[in-house]
Amino acid sequence: MTGKQMKLGAFFMLPGHHVAAWRHPEAQADQVLNFEFIKQQALTAERGKFDMLFLADGVAAGATSSSFEQHASAYFEPFTLLSGLATVTKNIGLVGTVSTTFNEPFNVARKFASLDHLSNGRAGWNVVTSSGKEAAQNFGQQDELLHEKRYERAHEFVDVVTKLWDSWEDDAIVYNKESGQYADATKVHAINHEGEWLSVAGPLNIARPVQGHPVVVQAGSSDAGKELAARTAEVVFTAWQTIEEAQAFYSDVKGRMAKYGRNPDELKIMPGVYPIIGQTEKEAQEKRQQLLDLIPESVGVSRLSQQLGIDLSGYPVDGPLPELPDVSQINGNKSRFQLVKDLADRDGLSIRQLYQHIAGARGHREIIGTPEQIADQLQEWFENGAADGFNVMPPVFPEGLNDFVDYVIPELQKRGIFREEYTGTTLREHLELQRPISQFAKKAIAVES
């Protein structure tokens, strides 16, 4: 059990990653806003020794979409839910998505520092940018920012947040009752950041996080996203269909790190996987078909339109896609656009086949079969430079997560590529990432030496 260990995230998206999961016979009406249910699932993930659970986020209800009525779009805000889960779990990491587009860095730095203290060092921040007109209009803007501008702001935003986390050195709180000194002011630093997008004085009003920095996670796979990841991320969530594509991405991103003075081990690349598990391959295939049959046609077409940024509602659903623009003209999620385009070009799928293909996994890799077959596929990617681990996306909760924990995890453990017990207490320790020294403490050391 001393070989390299796979990292695993449990991607909590209730009632499940499949677009029609809520219609599954096992799904419950109130599941999405039922904390007790979500808590039981978090404890299940912890029983499975997952490194972390992960929450995505959005800042618009999608009410202008033609399929709004057909899917769940009312859910917990990630921060309240993660804070609630922090106090009823012990070991599992808690990663939340927070946008850099419609938030203030002081508020974001503070909330993650606070979650890190609340959970004794288990917080992680999935850094995203927000696109879409509907989101922009919830925040006083007429339309979305351009893709490049969103990433410029995101780069600067991450810098400001990490400086704020560092603004209290680890030993800034003295707590000397006798002398009356609570804090050492020489170890609490203004950051005085003045940049193109942001101006923030600091210091933060909370002690340095338990982990130094909560773990920084990134999900974009565009060129700007890859550069941001190479410079600042410690975990990357990504979506690839084939091992060749995943390997190319893996070496591309890790190759960009040296110029920022970083070692490839300081970043864990974790593609999404959407497992459909059966005791036999036939049972798994039947489960897949059961879900596909639950997708209302309007939802499928709308989901595919959204992924491409092109309205497909006028085209025959069993015909091919219309001519697509080049990816350079896309202002939304460039990597997802390219992924669908490649699928259509390579396999000649119809609109229905394409939406069925993405309806569950949303462009992530579907792996279907017995626990052994699923473990084989994960192991292959893990041992061949395509992944440091995986972000697991159960099609339907609770069944999808329960089956992964009860059947697939033991198989991975048997092969010696996944932990049997937690060996550390912080998310950073689970992921084998070092605790960063405060950049202000570093400066002090530099002056002294």
Added chain:
Amino acid sequence: MTGKQMKLGAFFMLPGHHVAAWRHPEAQADQVLNFEFIKQQALTAERGKFDMLFLADGVAAGATSSSFEQHASAYFEPFTLLSGLATVTKNIGLVGTVSTTFNEPFNVARKFASLDHLSNGRAGWNVVTSSGKEAAQNFGQQDELLHEKRYERAHEFVDVVTKLWDSWEDDAIVYNKESGQYADATKVHAINHEGEWLSVAGPLNIARPVQGHPVVVQAGSSDAGKELAARTAEVVFTAWQTIEEAQAFYSDVKGRMAKYGRNPDELKIMPGVYPIIGQTEKEAQEKRQQLLDLIPESVGVSRLSQQLGIDLSGYPVDGPLPELPDVSQINGNKSRFQLVKDLADRDGLSIRQLYQHIAGARGHREIIGTPEQIADQLQEWFENGAADGFNVMPPVFPEGLNDFVDYVIPELQKRGIFREEYTGTTLREHLELQRPISQFAKKAIAVES
């Protein structure tokens, strides 16, 4: 036990409301960021049948203050802490302070709706505005907004947040697995708010809060603050030294409600009280003196300077205050300024006596004595049109809260003016406040009739 019942809030400010609480022999070094400790105190407040626990907030560390080193200024962000407490408590209301000055209403509406679902209807929002240059500079601004401008924005902000809470009608989620209809789009509403300060499209991306609206709390006592309270608040926290002042405020604010179509019972006025409890009056006085002796002089002077918005560090500490400007020239907390000015004018206190006076209670009413004496004073205000209840500010945690729950609460219960058990499950039920109908549902009813 069927008479009018007093409402009680437990004002959680760790390590205690006294400025030198952290130096008290009982205080622990890590108390402020120790969730287990805070959880035990929340359970104690719940055992005492408090209506709610309440968290204040600030968005600057105060590192430019000359007394920065002498007091605790690193603490949990209220939302993460309340969400953590929501899942380990059952009955007590959870009220958090969130500023309208440096936040987006979409984010604030969402977080409180989320906390309300997480806690099954126990969330409350203490609406404040943020003053001070140091706070402004953490949010890209050079200096604070003017007092009137902050309140203009606050009025509009509260309107937008309540509209967002209403944007999903109570029965908007249909969840018909058979037909594939999850939500009824005719019951989910864009708010399309376009105002002087804010522009927000909506709808929110979470179902209507359990309470309809989380309870709206207000703490300002300036003229603008009173008007905001009369129009929108359901609870007012306030600070008065004498029953006459408290009665005048009580009838003033309740008198302003009619012009907004509101009944006086729809608003609970809860002055802060700072109780020092002894088994004898002498023991209580000794406890008071013990705390006063722990105040470093620099902290006392700095605290008083801050409350007045005037630097007093050059004046003899045992001499009088310098000439003060008129309250109309103050851009900070006008009501606190006036309170100190009145104290100095009335009783001719020195700078030291003034800072000792405000060091604990910060301008709130100190009540010192045996449990019976404290209950007498609370009962007097409660039964004579000065208060609907109180926000209790323990000098030091855990002792101050434990003693209130163990000795004062039973005395109030014996007199039949405080509940023996919770009779409802939501904060709104504890406070005897009605659940509001969605303003969009109201419109639908109006059209039909």
